[in-house]
Amino acid sequence: MKTLDWNQLNGQARADALRRPALENSGREAQVADIIARVRGGGDATLLELTRAFDKAERSSLQLTEAEIKAAGQRVDQELKDAIELAIDNISAFHSAQLPAPISLDTRPGVRCELRYQAIEKVGLYVPGGSAPLVSTVMMLAIPARLAGCERVVLCSPPPINDAIIYTAHRCGVDAIYTLGGAQAVAAMAYGSETVTKVDKIFGPGNTWVTEAKRQVAADVDGAAIDMPAGPSEVLVIADGTADADFIAADLLSQAEHGPDSQVILVTPSRPLAERVEQALARQLAQLSRKDIATQALAESVTFICDDLAQAAAISNAYAPEHLIVQTAEPRLLLPSLRNAGSIFLGAWTPESVGDYASGTNHTLPTYGYARTYSSLGLADYQRRFTVQELSPEGLLAIGPAVELLAATETLDAHKNAVSLRLAKLEKQQ
Amino acid sequence: MKTLDWNQLNGQARADALRRPALENSGREAQVADIIARVRGGGDATLLELTRAFDKAERSSLQLTEAEIKAAGQRVDQELKDAIELAIDNISAFHSAQLPAPISLDTRPGVRCELRYQAIEKVGLYVPGGSAPLVSTVMMLAIPARLAGCERVVLCSPPPINDAIIYTAHRCGVDAIYTLGGAQAVAAMAYGSETVTKVDKIFGPGNTWVTEAKRQVAADVDGAAIDMPAGPSEVLVIADGTADADFIAADLLSQAEHGPDSQVILVTPSRPLAERVEQALARQLAQLSRKDIATQALAESVTFICDDLAQAAAISNAYAPEHLIVQTAEPRLLLPSLRNAGSIFLGAWTPESVGDYASGTNHTLPTYGYARTYSSLGLADYQRRFTVQELSPEGLLAIGPAVELLAATETLDAHKNAVSLRLAKLEKQQ
Incomplete structure (x- = not known):
């Protein structure tokens, strides 16, 4: 993994560092x-x-x-x-x-x-x-x-x-x-x-x-x-100096083994932790069956050294990761400042793989920055919402005149007339 | 409006009758x-x-x-x-x-x-x-x-x-x-x-x-x-013999005045009602400022004569209208059999224009058949859902072995390893 010092990057360099590689169009x-x-x-x-x-x-x-x-x-x-x-x-x-x-x-x-x-x-x-x-x-x-x-x-x-x-x-x-x-x-x-x-x-x-x-x-x-637009899988890990480097390395690798185009990012204010993770990666990588794939993905991956966890959250929000792992002393404290992630994994005992398989959350998540606007897959994606309205004569009398005026303002006579006809009929009935 | 007898149409003719005109691509x-x-x-x-x-x-x-x-x-x-x-x-x-x-x-x-x-x-x-x-x-x-x-x-x-x-x-x-x-x-x-x-x-x-x-x-x-794909505005009215023809004509026209490509459909088991609506349309049309637009839209519109309200609901479900108006003796009874509509307007006192302006529902609705899968616009469209998970050591001990086996089945070693490392650490701690 490359290591970059976030505060030594200017605006353009930061944007470039967080930019995902262009999706292969493949001419298909x-x-x-x-x-x-x-x-x-x-x-x-x-x-x-x-x-x-x-x-x-x-x-x-x-x-x-x-x-x-x-x-x-x-x-x-x-x-x-x-x-x-x-x-x-x-x-x-x-x-x-x-x-x-x-x-x-x-x-x-x-x-x-x-x-x-x-x-x-x-x-x-x-x-x-x-x-x-x-x-x-x-x-x-x-x-x-x-x-x-x-x-x-x-x-x-x-x-x-x-x-x-x-x-x-x-x-x-x-x-x-x-x-x-x-x-x-x-x-x-x-x-x-x-x-x-x-x-x-x-x-x-x-x-x-x-x-x-x-x-x-x-x-x-x-x-x-x-369901949603597709892109390569990705993880961003926010960690502080208290985190277990072996756990983080394992989490980074479980993303990297997906494919050579998998995106893997570590954000930490602790340079010693970043170094320990680098060593742990080397140790663990050697034993993986998908070592070649993971090595390719890691070559494109980056560790950002930042000032503090607030800045780490801001970097994550700007990147909008599919998976966001938080391994800090008090991960839940950071939650209110985190946004634009597909799924968030809090604490040392919550590896991404539990969400991939069996915690209960869905593993189908927005990638490639789509987490700014798209949701993690849920029941809502298999349903649709629709509205129903029903007015009584009393209800139409209450809002009808406002509807008539608004329709007239928009020069939609027939819209107005659909109300006027009914109000006239109600008047006759009274 | 053309009048078609639904039961005299074969499957292909029915599909053709419900097909929306091709969207103009316009080469833009x-x-x-x-x-x-x-x-x-x-x-x-x-x-x-x-x-x-x-x-x-x-x-x-x-x-x-x-x-x-x-x-x-x-x-x-x-x-x-x-x-x-x-x-x-x-x-x-x-x-x-x-x-x-x-x-x-x-x-x-x-x-x-x-x-x-x-x-x-x-x-x-x-x-x-x-x-x-x-x-x-x-x-x-x-x-x-x-x-x-x-x-x-x-x-x-x-x-x-x-x-x-x-x-x-x-x-x-x-x-x-x-x-x-x-x-x-x-x-x-x-x-x-x-x-x-x-x-x-x-x-x-x-x-x-x-x-x-x-x-x-x-x-x-x-x-x-x-927000959603776009298409011309459209209304489908289901009515029985008890409905007020003037109201229905006004509702059909308030759709027709939107543009010459507006879609307007009446579905009724009552031929006499269909005839009364036709007469009311002629009367009301003459007085509209957007008469020309509405006339063009009506020329492409159709009344389907069907057997009963159950069949009317089936026709509406197949068409999937943006707006669905139900003017029958007991409109709420039909509601459970209605689907694939953007917004439903129940009863004589609920013209579409109340929903367009002031009842409280949103008038931004899926058109062009998209109501089969898309929702009416709501708060959910301005928000996104995301998941969070947090496991305690106890939680990881409970589901970790299942995650290990599932990851191994999918030959994702690093996914398995992210759990195994943690389980080993927990074992040591005990």
């Missing part, structure tokens, strides 16, 4: 558009063909059968099932607590205004493939969908789908599992096929193909909404 | 990109130059002075001020009720999970110009911003800005008013200039220039987030 726009067009035109046959070409998988159907799901479940170790169960319990408890209460309020006598919630009807979840089965992704996406009350929850993952993913999806109440990956999976869920349900909103991480396909279907009103 | 992408680039490069000088060119307005500064704001307020009639005050009261009451309570929950003993809220720091509001001063737009955008706790709220509107807009903006607590319109206003708020505050999120309606500029800045991570 045209290729992805082509895949989407082919899927829309060709349905299941095209999806099977693309799966053969891209995933080298020969399947005669896109959806896992009940027998396949059952068999996969039987092959998963009981110990792993127990761990999944613990995580499901905690994630369910925290997300259940997010169920909103409708609001009903009379702003005036006879003017009833309500805020109500409904689940988004059909949602699609994407779980990347690869050598490691991302069971946590399944839980984080599927549990809130079911708790929110979505009527249909489907999941795509590229073949061969790992048994643990199939088991977890089934356990979390996913209605259908499709052996589909990449842009074709996103296209299938956005537009539907003979087998695949057309969904209203698509959730989940993915590679550049998936990300670009999500972007394209979200820009099309006939496509599907998406 | 390159022009808008050019304006944005010029604003980013040229700051205030370019903004003044563009304002001179597009708005034919000579100004030496972009921000209204306190003296200008005060003078504008003095020129607004007291009667209008009173109407604005009534609307502000109701809108404030309904939006205050939306302030969320943070959640704090121990998913296990020693595993504290929290959901917290923070206001988006800086927001920009856009209020279109034109002959009619859209004071309601100012209230609907600015009141929730202030209630949510946004630290800075700025507003752009093209010059000359009407006194009533200036007065309302000031009354609603807007911090700065800029005489800027079109794509240059959006660019200025997204990227900032010497005078204009760079904001995190931009709210408000606009013409195709504004809409395209919002789309472009939202796609750029260095730009700004936006």
